Amino acid sequence: MTSVAAFYEGKNVLVTGGSGFIGKVFIEKLLRCCPEVGNIYILLRSKKGKSIQERLSQIKDLPIFDVLKKSNSAALNKLIPINGDGAELQLGLSDEDRELLVNNVHIIVHTAASVRFDDSLKYAITLNVRGTREIVQLATEVKNLSVFVHISTTYCNTDRSLIEEKIYPAHADWREAIEIAETVDEEILNAMACKYISPLPNTYTFAKSLSEHVVEDMCKGRIPAIIIRPSVVVSTLEDPFPGWNDNFNGPTGLLVAGGKGVLRTVLGHPKSVQDFIPADLVVKLMLVATWQKAQFGDKNEIEVYHGSKNECTPIKIGEVVKMGADLVQDSPFSQILWYPNFSMTSCWYNYYIQVILFHIIPAIFLDSLLRLAGKKPMIVKIQRKIYIANVILEYFLKHSWKFDNKKSFSLINKLQKEDKETFGLSENILSWSNSQIFEFFKKGKIGAAMYILKEDFDHTRKESRKNLHRLWILDRITKVIFYGFVLYLFTTNYHVLKYYYNRLENYITNL
Incomplete structure (x- = not known):
């Protein structure tokens, strides 16, 4: 032989x-x-x-x-x-x-x-x-x-x-x-x-x-x-x-899109293996x-x-998402659109609400800024691809x-x-072990940065951490302003909301 x-x-x-x-x-x-x-x-x-x-x-x-x-x-x-x-x-x-x-x-x-x-x-x-x-x-x-x-x-x-x-x-x-x-x-x-x-x-x-x-x-x-x-x-x-x-298939695409800040929510079952x-x-x-x-x-x-x-x-997709969040802190990308913060949900209406709030609206806003700067808009196009990919993969993210x-x-x-x-x-x-899986995904993420995104990962890591911290501060400020605005609308229009609430309550009672 x-x-x-x-x-x-x-x-x-x-x-x-x-x-x-x-x-x-x-x-x-x-x-x-x-x-x-x-x-x-x-x-x-x-x-x-x-x-x-x-x-x-x-x-x-x-x-x-x-x-x-x-x-x-x-x-x-x-x-x-x-x-x-x-x-x-x-x-x-x-x-x-x-x-x-x-x-x-x-x-x-x-x-x-x-x-x-x-x-x-x-x-x-x-x-x-x-x-x-x-x-x-x-x-x-x-x-x-x-x-x-x-x-x-x-x-x-x-x-x-x-x-x-x-x-x-x-x-x-x-x-x-x-x-x-x-x-x-x-x-x-x-x-x-x-x-x-x-x-x-x-x-x-x-x-x-x-x-x-x-x-x-x-x-x-x-x-x-x-x-x-x-x-x-x-x-x-x-x-x-x-x-x-050399591709974004499987967990690689999830980790890269999430790590870049363009993916905020995923539709799937966290416990699917x-x-x-x-x-x-x-x-x-x-x-x-x-x-x-x-x-x-x-x-x-x-x-x-x-x-x-x-x-x-055996590893659950929810654990992969959590590892991706941990990788954001351990080895951030050098170029990030927004502070990475992504999660998975199995609730379809929760998913679509988050897509509208955290994918579509910010994408339209950023593309508007790109147009004003005389540059080609691309964020809506990217979000459309992410949405289509999630719809296509939903079956596999919900089954084992x-x-x-x-x-x-x-x-x-x-x-x-x-x-x-x-x-x-x-x-x-x-x-x-979980630590070995984490190290594997970490090397895969670094590989994606170097070989697909062409980022000089090793030489920009210190600057990447600084950039990540700046984006974290900006993210928190933006959230305070947004939720403060929502609270303002709620308090100033409380009587209007109460009126419609009472009408809805009466309608349900009379059914």
Whole structure:
């Protein structure tokens, strides 16, 4: 039995979604820890006027590759861009590129997907279902394929409270879904979407659920395939360094928006248990599961692995919000719109009152000041995005699920001694105390400031604390003025309020 690194030696890998969060972390880990790997083909498309070569250069310049550049910068020369698009038939590949992949690829890792919860049904099916069909079709043509890896999500079966590492019955026929997306008018599709995707909450979870059945139906008995289901993927824990992130998904967006002072209230259930997984642990699982499938796998079985904490470190969303409030004092951002003070409520009318008072009205006021200053107004637009995001996430912030992950952790027993440090997975990694969770979120917040917001976090921390204190004073002064004004209106118009109160009381009495 070969080691994990030895298994990848000389093998060429095709990665879809290589420009995405998981894709970049996977590529970096593979190049750094499996230095003898062959070429890594990355399916890319031209975007925003940039060619695939320019986009690859941008990827290579990201900080996540800094550690690799110091130890083996030549490894980046193994990255080869392939012009293609997962939303196109035949992946938009030229005949020459398709032949190149068919003849040379040994492993396919399919991470490409739209992760937006509010995608139209047509787009979600086109990219996440039909796109999976197209990449699986390519996989069946590859001459020397060792393993096909499909990245799904633990949330593709949210109609169940306990989700095990297996494929559940389909919520619809994926072939019919593709045909509908290709032929039915989009307005009609949008009108029928809620009924069609039920009981799943959005088009993303529905499409990802169907994509698993594409893999099962097309791969079973033909090619070795595995499905990896991560939960909410957040910043790296330690590999290649703590805190790397490139998006605001999951708790990161909550902590950043709250820490910046633009998020004041969240609609959700404080006691709902949330599941998140560091990106580097997901990547370790991907590498080890691929190795295991090639060593011991059966074409007639599609193994499913969960990248989740499950019950190792259960954390309630209300606790995440509280930690975010504590992080405001411990490590404030350098640029803050207003003094951070955010909370969560499960009461919808309380939420909407707070949105109007603390999101909409201040946003209109601040945008008015920006217009007077000759600058582009943006705060209302930001608050609109925050509101839409909260509405979309409300379902997940009010419910809890258990994700069984026994199979994932059992892989550790099959690793050789020399692999355990580099690729090992252990329950101890995720069995954190509250202080460890706090430190993880702190590093994730610092990472978001440095790598997403481009803030010089370390050099402005002292000034950030001073700025936070100034905003605290301003916040208190503003609240005193506001509540004093409300009290003034109440006392000066007491007789009017009493008159209407009596009328209301009489009306209720006479019902």
